[in-house]
Amino acid sequence: MSFKQELKSDIVNTPIRKRVTDLDHAGGDTGAMQAFASLRDVNVVLDGPVGCHVMPAVAVINYTDSIPYLQNVTCSELSENEVTIAGTLPALKEKVARASAQGRQVFIVSTPVSELIGAAWTTLDEGVKGTPLFFNSESLDADEWVSRDRALLFLWQNRDHFVRPEGVVAPAKPARPSVNIVGPTYGCFNSYSDLAEMKRLLAGIGADVNVVYPFEANSYDTPRLADAGATVCMYREFGASLAREVGLPVFFAPFGLEETTAFLRGLGEALGVQAQVEAFIALEKTTTLAAWQDIWRSTHSDFFANAPIAIVAPPTYKDGLERYLGGELGLPISYSAYRTGAESAPSEAVRAALRDASPSPMLIFGSINERMIVAQEKLPSRFYQASFPGAVVRRAIGTPFIGYSGAVWLLQVVCEILFDTLFANLPTSYAPAQRADKPTAQIMQEAPGVVTQAGKGQNSVLVWTDEAKELSERTVKRAPFFVRVSVTKKLRAEAEKLARERDGTVDLSIVEEIVAKFAPGR
Amino acid sequence: MCPAFGAIRNLLRMEDAMPIVISSGDGCMYGHTFVAHFYVANRPVFSPGVSSEMWAKGTVFDELKAMVYEIAEKHAPSLIPICSLCVSDTVGMPFELLPKQIGNTEIVYVPLPAYSVHTHARAKDIVVDSLVWRLPPQRKARSGVNLIGEVFPSDPIKIDEVLRRIGTHVNTHVPGPRWADYVAMVDGSLNAPLHPFYSDSVKRMKMKQGLPFVDGAPVGIDGTYHWIKDVGEALKLDPAVVEAVAAEERDKVVRAMADYPLKGLTFMVAGYEGHEFLLVRLLIEAGANVPYLSTSVNTNPLAREEEAWLKEHGCTVLYTANFDDEIGALEDHPYDCVIGTTPLCAHAKELGIPAIYYTNAMATRSLMFAEGASDILSLIVSTYRSKERYDKIARFFSADGVPRRTYSSWAPTIDLTQHLLANDAFGQPAAKP
Numbered sequence: 001m002s003f004k005q006e007l008k009s010d011i012v013n014t015p016i017r018k019r020v021t022d023l024d025h026a027g028g029d030t031g032a033m034q035a036f037a038s039l040r041d042v043n044v045v046l047d048g049p050v051g052c053h054v055m056p057a058v059a060v061i062n063y064t065d066s067i068p069y070l071q072n073v074t075c076s077e078l079s080e081n082e083v084t085i086a087g088t089l090p091a092l093k094e095k096v097a098r099a100s101a102q103g104r105q106v107f108i109v110s111t112p113v114s115e116l117i118g119a120a121w122t123t124l125d126e127g128v129k130g131t132p133l134f135f136n137s138e139s140l141d142a143d144e145w146v147s148r149d150r151a152l153l154f155l156w157q158n159r160d161h162f163v164r165p166e167g168v169v170a171p172a173k174p175a176r177p178s179v180n181i182v183g184p185t186y187g188c189f190n191s192y193s194d195l196a197e198m199k200r201l202l203a204g205i206g207a208d209v210n211v212v213y214p215f216e217a218n219s220y221d222t223p224r225l226a227d228a229g230a231t232v233c234m235y236r237e238f239g240a241s242l243a244r245e246v247g248l249p250v251f252f253a254p255f256g257l258e259e260t261t262a263f264l265r266g267l268g269e270a271l272g273v274q275a276q277v278e279a280f281i282a283l284e285k286t287t288t289l290a291a292w293q294d295i296w297r298s299t300h301s302d303f304f305a306n307a308p309i310a311i312v313a314p315p316t317y318k319d320g321l322e323r324y325l326g327g328e329l330g331l332p333i334s335y336s337a338y339r340t341g342a343e344s345a346p347s348e349a350v351r352a353a354l355r356d357a358s359p360s361p362m363l364i365f366g367s368i369n370e371r372m373i374v375a376q377e378k379l380p381s382r383f384y385q386a387s388f389p390g391a392v393v394r395r396a397i398g399t400p401f402i403g404y405s406g407a408v409w410l411l412q413v414v415c416e417i418l419f420d421t422l423f424a425n426l427p428t429s430y431a432p433a434q435r436a437d438k439p440t441a442q443i444m445q446e447a448p449g450v451v452t453q454a455g456k457g458q459n460s461v462l463v464w465t466d467e468a469k470e471l472s473e474r475t476v477k478r479a480p481f482f483v484r485v486s487v488t489k490k491l492r493a494e495a496e497k498l499a500r501e502r503d504g505t506v507d508l509s510i511v512e513e514i515v516a517k518f519a520p521g522r
Numbered sequence: 523m524c525p526a527f528g529a530i531r532n533l534l535r536m537e538d539a540m541p542i543v544i545s546s547g548d549g550c551m552y553g554h555t556f557v558a559h560f561y562v563a564n565r566p567v568f569s570p571g572v573s574s575e576m577w578a579k580g581t582v583f584d585e586l587k588a589m590v591y592e593i594a595e596k597h598a599p600s601l602i603p604i605c606s607l608c609v610s611d612t613v614g615m616p617f618e619l620l621p622k623q624i625g626n627t628e629i630v631y632v633p634l635p636a637y638s639v640h641t642h643a644r645a646k647d648i649v650v651d652s653l654v655w656r657l658p659p660q661r662k663a664r665s666g667v668n669l670i671g672e673v674f675p676s677d678p679i680k681i682d683e684v685l686r687r688i689g690t691h692v693n694t695h696v697p698g699p700r701w702a703d704y705v706a707m708v709d710g711s712l713n714a715p716l717h718p719f720y721s722d723s724v725k726r727m728k729m730k731q732g733l734p735f736v737d738g739a740p741v742g743i744d745g746t747y748h749w750i751k752d753v754g755e756a757l758k759l760d761p762a763v764v765e766a767v768a769a770e771e772r773d774k775v776v777r778a779m780a781d782y783p784l785k786g787l788t789f790m791v792a793g794y795e796g797h798e799f800l801l802v803r804l805l806i807e808a809g810a811n812v813p814y815l816s817t818s819v820n821t822n823p824l825a826r827e828e829e830a831w832l833k834e835h836g837c838t839v840l841y842t843a844n845f846d847d848e849i850g851a852l853e854d855h856p857y858d859c860v861i862g863t864t865p866l867c868a869h870a871k872e873l874g875i876p877a878i879y880y881t882n883a884m885a886t887r888s889l890m891f892a893e894g895a896s897d898i899l900s901l902i903v904s905t906y907r908s909k910e911r912y913d914k915i916a917r918f919f920s921a922d923g924v925p926r927r928t929y930s931s932w933a934p935t936i937d938l939t940q941h942l943l944a945n946d947a948f949g950q951p952a953a954k955p
Contacts, residue, residue, distance in 0.1 A: 299879035
């Protein structure tokens with residue numbers, strides 16, 4: 001089953017030359033920082049100039065996680081003195097000392113500058129428990145996903161290094177079936193909702209959550225990962241290396257009804273709770289998924305076969321959305337691409353594909369990059385965010401993409417966007433109505449009566465030249481299928497209105513004029 | 523949906539009309555505005571408020587009259603249709619006391635008591651009929667064909683192109699977006715009701731303006747050929763030219779339909795637009811088995827020829843059909859695809875049968891000539907092809923092989939299918955699934 005496949009993000013391709021437009025992923029230092037800083041008892045010291053700190057930990061985090069700034073991330077604040085003369089160690093030591101004094105487990109994360117000048121962290125207390133750990137983030141070559149994966153593995157490898165503070169009692173080994181959730185760190189799109197849904201599913205089948213790692217854990221909880229019966233990996237981009245090392249059965253977060261059902265059954269088997277799993281699935285069908293079945297049985301789903309979508313996102317979401325929306329719901333996927341790691345599609349390829357798709361996708365899932373393409377290319381498509389980069393608030397936990405709730409939520413999103421598209425394309429929107437400039441008797445008087453010259457009349461059916469017809473057909477074909485009636489109506493009405501004001505024939509120039517006015521469609 | 527909405531939607535689509543709806547209460551008005559803003563237009567729907575006291579004291583009419591004057595003076599639309607729904611038509615309002623014109627604005631009463639209108643189709647007929655009644659007498663010199671009936675927006679252009687090749691043209695098309703489209707009807711020399719429910723309008727035009735009519739539409743192989751021939755004959759055009767064009771268009775349809783064979787598939791079609799007669803024609807010509815057509819349209823002279831054609835091709839027409847019958851039939855016979863009303867489609871989906879809602883997916887889609895045939899058949903084929911998806915979902919929600927009924931578990935089983943079987947409608951006895 002596809003949910004068991006694991007998709008490893010490779011190191012960003014490092015050819016001798018490359019060009020980047022509208023980058024879609026952060027660097028290795030950011031990924032490592034986001035992973036370590038997620039642990040509650042940790043302080044991350046970024047060894048680099050101030051920009052390496054304020055960009056990821058202050059400016060960006062506020063628009064990915066809606067957190068004003070990460071309080072447990074500091075920086076050695078390298079300046080030209082450290083870089084060229086003094087070396088970075090004194091500045092770094094000062095920040096490390098300050099963080100350690102608070103009793104926090106310190107992680108020193110390298111940045112491009114520190115890596116370039118060969119700065120590292122070597123002290124005499126190496127090997128002593130609880131002392132600061134240095135992590136080479138390979139920030140020039142590793143992307144954020146590779147780096148998160150390495151950081152989590154690094155934590156596991158150092159699991160005996162971390163110190164449980166005095167007075168904090170270690171929890172007893174779980175008596176009931178329990179599961180680790182490996183995945184969310186800062187900067188993971190929609191992670192709050194997806195985590196909540198995963199917890200709900202686990203509770204539903206009678207499994208306890210052992211550790212949510214690293215998002216709801218302390219560094220000293222790391223060894224406890226071994227106490228569970230299985231590990232759920234939220235993402236295919238990272239976390240699998242850790243999960244594999246822990247050695248328990250590994251499952252990946254599922255998308256859609258079919259995958260979620262298989263996921264629950266697989267987990268049930270691994271934990272020996274098959275009966276609870278079946279009872280939960282049966283209950284879900286009449287509760288959470290009653291909404292799903294109702295929407296499916298409604299006329300809403302009739303549009304699906306003619307509502308093409310495009311998906312541009314990292315592998316977990318891109319593949320998951322494609323399997324669910326394309327495979328299970330039957331929405332045609334007019335284009336899809338990864339925007340991360342070695343398989344990332346170049347921005348220009350994405351632009352060309354979205355621009356040239358005919359019909360244009362009704363809906364484009366993506367990041368700010370795709371949102372810009374929709375605006376710049378004046379596409380009639382709606383945009384829905386499914387990936388970073390791009391400022392968004394996703395802290396309420398009611399917008400999951402995974403699991404049964406995610407299946408319902410995404411179905412709702414698609415339908416709402418469908419309605420939105422319908423509204424934008426309603427053929428009539430005159431308020432108030434056009435004014436009557438003459439009484440009926442005068443309309444009669446001025447009407448040409450018998451049409452002697454083909455099509456030169458006041459009456460409603462005007463002659464369209466072949467070129468005009470051709471351009472009109474081409475334009476209409478770009479519109480999503482289910483609004484073609486409205487688009488055709490609009491185009492015809494506007495073109496004929498112009499033609500009536502002129503010589504009564506709809507020619508190419510008239511249609512060109514209308515199409516130019518029309519194209520934005522929003 | 524309330525039958526009266528068929529009229530309100532067409533009037534709201536007129537760019538130079540501002541309809542006033544005399545609702546039967548806020549529940550009624552809420553429903554009409556809700557669907558109007560979803561399907562029709564983002565524009566306000568005007569209505570005098572109503573309450574039991576206002577009805578009793580007759581102030582609804584005072585309010586209506588004030589609104590008519592206000593709208594006419596402020597906005598001067600070409601047309602203010604007064605849509606009178608159930609309660610106002612039952613109470614009786616002195617509509618004759620309203621002015622017929624204010625400035626350039628025509629004020630037209632459109633009687634729409636839903637309890638006697640019954641269907642959307644009938645309501646649409648009432649609109650055309652009410653507006654046609656207001657027209658001045660027909661001109662003496664006239665030419666061209668008046669198309670009557672909602673079609674895909676580019677269809678009139680396509681029809682015009684074909685008609686010009688046989689020596690005539692489209693004069694106007696209603697329901698249209700402008701009052702002038704209706705006024706232009708007096709210039710035409712032939713009415714062509716494209717759907718078989720504009721019987722009152724056509725009768726009125728015949729009575730008042732002396733206009734002959736041809737029924738049917740250029741849909742499907744036979745339909746395209748005969749419609750062109752009928753128009754040629756009615757207007758006494760050159761028979762050789764007419765025959766050549768009719769045959770050419772027919773052959774194009776034959777070629778287009780060959781791409782979408784539906785042989786061996788059984789369809790259930792239940793419509794309420796009148797348009798369903800034409801759709802079934804296409805399905806049958808593409809090889810499908812359509813044991814019966816269920817329509818909410820009442821039997822009328824315009825449908826007679828269509829009905830005869832369908833009967834000849836193994837399809838029984840059930841007028842003013844009952845939803846319970848359809849549900850029963852659905853349970854009983856393994857249909858491959860359902861095109862019908864919302865509840866019928868919902869039920870089909872519960873059973874894992876591919877289904878599409880008539881209004882959203884089918885109505886006002888192009889059906890005409892070769893392009894129309896391939897357009898609609900490709901949609902149907904793509905729907906049928908997702909059978910496996912429908913089946914899988916139905917299985918997921920079923921318990922022990924019994925579909926999870928959320929809506930129609932009360933529906934009676936049997937009747938209709940047994941009846942049809944007895945009449946050999948399916949050819950072979952249906953096996954229980």
